[in-house]
Amino acid sequence: MFFAMSKPSFPSMLTLFYVVILKMLMLVQAISAEEEKYPKATALICSTPYLRKTYVRARYITFLTLFIICYVIDMLVKMFFNPAGLLTFNEVLLVLSVALLIFGIYMPIEIKLGLQKTKHVLMSFVIASAMGPSILRRLFPDIHFSISSFSVSPFKLSGVLIFINIVIFASSLFLSAKIFSKKEL
Numbered sequence: 001m002f003f004a005m006s007k008p009s010f011p012s013m014l015t016l017f018y019v020v021i022l023k024m025l026m027l028v029q030a031i032s033a034e035e036e037k038y039p040k041a042t043a044l045i046c047s048t049p050y051l052r053k054t055y056v057r058a059r060y061i062t063f064l065t066l067f068i069i070c071y072v073i074d075m076l077v078k079m080f081f082n083p084a085g086l087l088t089f090n091e092v093l094l095v096l097s098v099a100l101l102i103f104g105i106y107m108p109i110e111i112k113l114g115l116q117k118t119k120h121v122l123m124s125f126v127i128a129s130a131m132g133p134s135i136l137r138r139l140f141p142d143i144h145f146s147i148s149s150f151s152v153s154p155f156k157l158s159g160v161l162i163f164i165n166i167v168i169f170a171s172s173l174f175l176s177a178k179i180f181s182k183k184e185l
Contacts, residue, residue, distance in 0.1 A: 013091050016074045020067055020099045025122055027066060028106070031059070032115040056111070056177045060169065063103050067096060090154055093161035100165055104172030112179045 035042055046052050071092060078085045087095075110118045152160070 017095050020070045052181050053177045056180050060173050090157050097164050100168045104168045108176045111176050
């Protein structure tokens with residue numbers, strides 16, 4: 001609501017991106033912090049009939065659910081405060097691609113090293129997502145990025161973005177499940 005009311009000219013994709021990244025990283029860190037308080041809980045969960053893959057899949061499903069919730073909230077806020085800022089389907093897919101890439105890199109690292117050792121990675125993601133776009137805009141003031149600037153039809157672009165999202169999601173999920181299956185609990 002802050003961006004929609006105070007800066008209606010702020011790029012619409014960035015508002016959703018900021019909300020998704022910050023909420024995603026905050027939630028992942030909160031879950032990991034709770035898990036580290038009770039280190040035997042993970043071993044207990046994995047000793048039940050649930051597979052370790054299921055434990056990892058739950059984190060990824062949580063991310064997708066969080067993304068959907070953030071998108072719905074973002075859409076509702078924009079409908080009331082800035083209807084011109086509503087995102088197209090391809091813009092939502094692009095935001096999902098970038099968020100999945102960050103989550104897809106962070107999650108295997110966090111599973112492998114634990115929360116305490118990955119705090120630096122988390123902080124670098126937060127700082128890069130907060131400062132990156134403004135630094136790029138200052139370095140390249142004449143460049144204006146728009147998803148409509150691609151010379152591909154919107155339908156083909158949707159297909160490419162969906163494929164990229166599936167590849168990022170599946171490869172990160174596979175890598176995380178493999179790391180977690182070998183992890184000593």
